[in-house]
Amino acid sequence: MAFAVILYLDPATEAEVQALWALLSEKQISTVIATMGIRPHISLAGVEHLDAQQVCAMLKTFAQSASPLTIKFGAVGTFPTEQGVVYLAPIVTSELLRLHEELGVRLADLGLSSHEYYRPGNWIPHSTVAINLPPASVPAAVNICCKSNLFHAARLVEIALVEYLPVREICVCPLGGP
Numbered sequence: 001m002a003f004a005v006i007l008y009l010d011p012a013t014e015a016e017v018q019a020l021w022a023l024l025s026e027k028q029i030s031t032v033i034a035t036m037g038i039r040p041h042i043s044l045a046g047v048e049h050l051d052a053q054q055v056c057a058m059l060k061t062f063a064q065s066a067s068p069l070t071i072k073f074g075a076v077g078t079f080p081t082e083q084g085v086v087y088l089a090p091i092v093t094s095e096l097l098r099l100h101e102e103l104g105v106r107l108a109d110l111g112l113s114s115h116e117y118y119r120p121g122n123w124i125p126h127s128t129v130a131i132n133l134p135p136a137s138v139p140a141a142v143n144i145c146c147k148s149n150l151f152h153a154a155r156l157v158e159i160a161l162v163e164y165l166p167v168r169e170i171c172v173c174p175l176g177g178p
Contacts, residue, residue, distance in 0.1 A: 001163050002048050005059065005103060006041040007069075008172070009127070013154035014040045017088070020129055020148050029141050030086075030130035037167040042071075042090065042127050042156065044103050045114040055161050056171035058106055062159065063173035066102075069095055069156040076145040077126065084133030086141040087126035088150060096125060 009017065017040035024030040074091040078084075090096065101120050107113070116122055130141045160172040 002046060002165075003050055003052070003055075003170075004043050004047075004162050004164065005045040005055075005107075006043050006160050006162060007099075007156040007175075008039055008041050008158040008160060010068075010155040010157050013150070016148070016150055017127060017129065020145065020150065024130055024141060024144060027140070027144065029137050029144070030133055032132050033128060033130060036165075038162065038164075040127055041160070042125055043118065044100055044123075044159075045107060045118045047107070047112050047114055050110075050112055052161060052163075052170050054110060055107075055112075056173075058110060059159055059161060059171060060173050062103065062106055063175050063177060066099055066159070066175045068175045069093075069099065070153055071096065071156060072153050073127070073150050076142050077124075078138055078142065079124075083131060084135060084138055085128060086130040086133065086138060086145060087128045088145065089124070089126050092125060100125075 008014065018034075021034040025034045071090040071093070073088040075089040077087050077089045100123060104114060104120060129145055133141060156175065158172050158174050161170040162168065163170055
């Protein structure tokens with residue numbers, strides 16, 4: 001099993017992303033994300049093996065010291081892989097980069113290292129909307145995303161540890177919360 005540390009969106013934006021997933025499913029472009037059991041999110045780290053109880057305790061402390069972040073999705077992107085991934089990309093801010101970097105330091109303090117795609121200098125913040133697309137379906141997914149109403153201010157309000165696959169939420173901590 002693998003694990004991810006992720007940031008959840010505010011409830012209204014989460015519902016909008018889920019509606020986009022449903023539209024992509026309805027149009028028979030992508031059904032994978034909508035059926036995985038994951039909430040819309042931005043991944044901060046990916047780790048193969050960890051002590052979940054230890055990481056959840058760290059995330060609780062980390063969340064108390066972090067404030068909810070305002071983001072704005074500013075682009076639709078794809079990764080140059082055979083997997084066919086389409087995502088919403090937030091405009092990168094110093095606050096988002098600082099949060100990501102601080103989490104990396106705290107994971108390192110636990111002796112953990114994130115997958116290379118999630119390390120500072122390599123990390124591309126994104127919220128996946130479609131995966132495992134055949135190449136011919138990527139343009140249609142991008143077009144639907146571009147026509148969505150998701151290009152507005154949103155909030156990142158919770159940090160979570162999830163195990164995958166299958167997806168299992170292990171702990172969720174509100175940013176700035178108790």
